[in-house]
Amino acid sequence: KQTDNQLIIDAGQKQFGATTCGSCGMLYSTDSPEDNFQHTQFHQRFLDTIKFVGWKKERVVAEFWDGKIILVLPEDPKYATKKAEDVRRIADSELGFQQITLSSPSSAKTYLFINSDRMVVGCLVAENIRQAFRVLEQPEKPKDINKEDFMERHRAWCCSTVPEKAICGVSRIWVFSLMRRKSIATRLLDTVRNTFMYGSHLTKEEIAFSDPTPEGKLFATKYCDT
Ligand code: ACO
C-alpha cells in the first residue's frame, strides 16, 4: 500500500540515483561523491563487524534451519564480549543512541542471531529489571498529518505511571536491515523467554521493552498480542 508521501520519496530517490547496497544495506546516492565515499567507509567496516568466524566455545541456545542463536555473558572470553559489543554499537548508531553504556553491564545478556552465511544478523540485549511502566496505546494516525510528523510525535511514548512487575528488560533489539521480516526478532525474543532465567519460562508480560522506537513498538505490539 503506497501513500502519496511514499511516491514522492521514491521519485526523489530515482532522481538522485539512490540505491540500497545489496550487501551492507546502506541507502545512498550513487551520484553524490560524498555519499559514495561514506558508503565505501561504512561498507567494509560493517561487514567485518557482523562477520562471525566461529568460536571454540559457543553457547548455542537455539538452532534453526537458517541459523542459530548464541548467548554471550559479561564474564565470557574477550573475543566473545568484544563481538557482542561491536554489534551492539552498530545497533546503537542505527537507533541513534549516543552513549553506549548499559544500565547494568554486569547482568546484561547479549543474544546474537548468526545466519547460515556466518553473519550476525540480529542482536538483543536483555537485562534484569524489577519493574516497568506500560506504554499506553496511541490513537490511530489521523488523516491530515504526514508520516514524519506522526513518527516524530510518537517518539515520546505515553507511559503509565503505575509500575508493573517485570523480570527481563530488553534494552536493545536490532535486526540487519536486509534480513527483516523473517521472524529473527521473534525468535530472539522467544529464546530470551526460555533461557533468561534458568529453569523457567517467562511470560510475555514479564518482558519489558525500554524506550521503543516506532518500529520497535510495531514489533512489540504484534509480538505481545500473539
Ligand atoms: N512495521 C510493521 N510491523 C512490523 C515491523 C515494521 N517495521 N517490524 C515487525 N513488525 C511486526 C509484523 O507484524 C511482523 O510479522 P510479519 O512479518 O509476519 O508481518 C512481526 O512484527 C514480527 O516481526 P519479525 O520478523 O520478528 O521482526 P524483525 O526481525 O523484522 O525485527 C525490528 C524487528 C527488531 C524492530 C527491526 O525492524 C529493527 O531492527 N529495526 C531497527 C532497530 C529498531 O528500531 N529496534 C527496536 C528498538 S526498541 C528497543 O531496542 C527496546
Ligand code: ZN
Ligand atoms: Zn555496501
